[in-house]
Amino acid sequence: MTAAGLKSGPGGALRGTVRAPGDKSISHRSMILGALATGTTTVEGLLEGDDVLATARAMGAFGARVEQEGAGRWRIEGQGGFSEPTDVIDCGNAGTGVRLIMGAAAGFAICSTFTGDHSLRGRPMGRVLDPLARMGATWLGRDKGRLPLTLKGGNLRGLTYRLPMASAQVKSAVLLAGLHAEGGVEVIEPEATRDHTERMLRGFGAEVIVEDRDGARHIRLPAGQKLTGTHVSVPGDPSSAAFPLVAGLIVPGSEVTVEGVMLNELRTGLFTTLQEMGADLVISNVRMSSGEEVGDITARYSQLKGVVVPPERAPAMIDEYPILAVAAAFADGPTVMRGIGEMRVKESDRIALTAAGLTACGVSVEEEPEGMIVMGTRGGNHPVRGGGLVHTHGDHRIAMSHLILGMAAQQGVAVDEPGMIATSFPGFADLMRGLGADLSEA
Numbered sequence: 001m002t003a004a005g006l007k008s009g010p011g012g013a014l015r016g017t018v019r020a021p022g023d024k025s026i027s028h029r030s031m032i033l034g035a036l037a038t039g040t041t042t043v044e045g046l047l048e049g050d051d052v053l054a055t056a057r058a059m060g061a062f063g064a065r066v067e068q069e070g071a072g073r074w075r076i077e078g079q080g081g082f083s084e085p086t087d088v089i090d091c092g093n094a095g096t097g098v099r100l101i102m103g104a105a106a107g108f109a110i111c112s113t114f115t116g117d118h119s120l121r122g123r124p125m126g127r128v129l130d131p132l133a134r135m136g137a138t139w140l141g142r143d144k145g146r147l148p149l150t151l152k153g154g155n156l157r158g159l160t161y162r163l164p165m166a167s168a169q170v171k172s173a174v175l176l177a178g179l180h181a182e183g184g185v186e187v188i189e190p191e192a193t194r195d196h197t198e199r200m201l202r203g204f205g206a207e208v209i210v211e212d213r214d215g216a217r218h219i220r221l222p223a224g225q226k227l228t229g230t231h232v233s234v235p236g237d238p239s240s241a242a243f244p245l246v247a248g249l250i251v252p253g254s255e256v257t258v259e260g261v262m263l264n265e266l267r268t269g270l271f272t273t274l275q276e277m278g279a280d281l282v283i284s285n286v287r288m289s290s291g292e293e294v295g296d297i298t299a300r301y302s303q304l305k306g307v308v309v310p311p312e313r314a315p316a317m318i319d320e321y322p323i324l325a326v327a328a329a330f331a332d333g334p335t336v337m338r339g340i341g342e343m344r345v346k347e348s349d350r351i352a353l354t355a356a357g358l359t360a361c362g363v364s365v366e367e368e369p370e371g372m373i374v375m376g377t378r379g380g381n382h383p384v385r386g387g388g389l390v391h392t393h394g395d396h397r398i399a400m401s402h403l404i405l406g407m408a409a410q411q412g413v414a415v416d417e418p419g420m421i422a423t424s425f426p427g428f429a430d431l432m433r434g435l436g437a438d439l440s441e442a
């Protein structure tokens with residue numbers, strides 16, 4: 001983490017073509033599935049962000065051989081299971097990392113202790129510990145299942161589990177534990193969430209049966225699955241592509257293309273919403289890569305209008321609401337975002353911090369318990385003032401979102417703790433500068 005802050009300033013149009021960094025969700029999963037599998041897994045396009053590097057180190061601690069072979073190219077020699085680590089597993093800032101690894105570790109008769117940074121130690125782990133305990137795992141930790149905690153697994157029984165919240169991390173933890181549960185597992189999702197674990201389990205040779213019935217998605221992993229090492233080509237992360245693309249939409253005269261963006265419809269809710277707001281967002285060169293659809297997306301400066309985002313779209317864009325709120329600040333009329341209570345338990349309380357950050361930049365936001373309404377400034381012809389110092393509480397997406405706002409506002413915007421951006425998008429500042437953005441130390 002650097003001590004200095006980072007500041008973005010209003011400048012000229014942003015122009016150019018960039019490549020999206022590797023998808024964070026798929027990068028975590030390639031490490032974990034590679035370590036659980038027997039044999040060699042090779043990965044290209046891995047996101048070498050701090051979150052994924054913590055997961056890579058954790059897989060080494062559980063007995064896999066994990067080596068970097070070149071930029072984004074990694075090799076994992078899996079042992080077909082986890083062995084007991086001899087030290088504490090530190091997952092850094094990564095909710096995905098710790099929750100999926102706890103699920104995977106629960107399948108084995110080993111004892112492991114998990115911790116993370118200040119933010120991760122404040123996040124709820126009960127949501128994965130509850131189903132894992134029902135399967136027979138035991139844990140000991142602080143009240144409410146906050147990290148640090150120790151988990152002991154092995155001899156798991158099968159489980160049919162209806163997700164109490166829309167969470168791909170909880171679904172994935174149950175499925176990974178289910179690989180070693182007597183009788184297999186079934187996860188019932190009232191609202192579909194990102195399906196990378198299901199797709200990748202199949203890529204590693206497992207049978208996963210998915211059925212939509214009774215208004216829910218049923219995901220069944222029969223017992224006795226064996227994973228075999230494979231090759232994973234990681235597609236570009238739509239959650240990261242969102243930042244240069246929204247910048248292209250709100251900085252006058254801009255045209256920005258991001259290549260190789262994953263278009264899995266359980267991840268692209270932001271792009272649909274921006275198009276409904278009138279964004280000139282064009283998707284081209286659509287192709288398949290490692291079982292996922294990818295494409296190139298071009299954003300041209302657009303007059304946006306406020307919309308009501310359907311709450312049922314939330315799982316397909318849950319990490320994108322902070323940057324959507326920035327786009328909404330430049331729109332004509334209010335943008336209503338509801339059904340997003342899950343944002344309060346991310347790296348920070350993202351509803352509160354988005355509202356506070358936008359307010360510090362002269363934008364009106366109405367905060368609700370599970371939502372927010374951003375009053376677009378363009379209708380009244382007030383420009384967005386900017387000029388704020390935004391406290392990010394170490395949240396990478398809060399930092400990047402407000403830096404993008406500063407590129408289109410009247411005055412620049414400074415953020416604290418910019419080093420945290422490296423958890424998900426280590427090349428963010430250079431990539432944005434390459435498009436012409438004014439970013440400097442504050």
Ligand SMILES: O=C(O)C1=C[C@@H](OP(=O)(O)O)[C@@H](O)[C@H](O)C1
Nearest residue numbers: 025096166167168169170318319
């Ligand atoms: O499974 C994943 O890779 C993720 C799932 C989401 O979290 P939840 O499962 O808590 O919604 C998302 O916010 C996170 O960035 C990545």
Ligand SMILES: C=C(OP(=O)(O)O)C(=O)O
Nearest residue numbers: 093094095096097319346
């Ligand atoms: C919520 C996020 O990640 P995680 O839950 O893995 O910390 C995110 O990247 O926005």
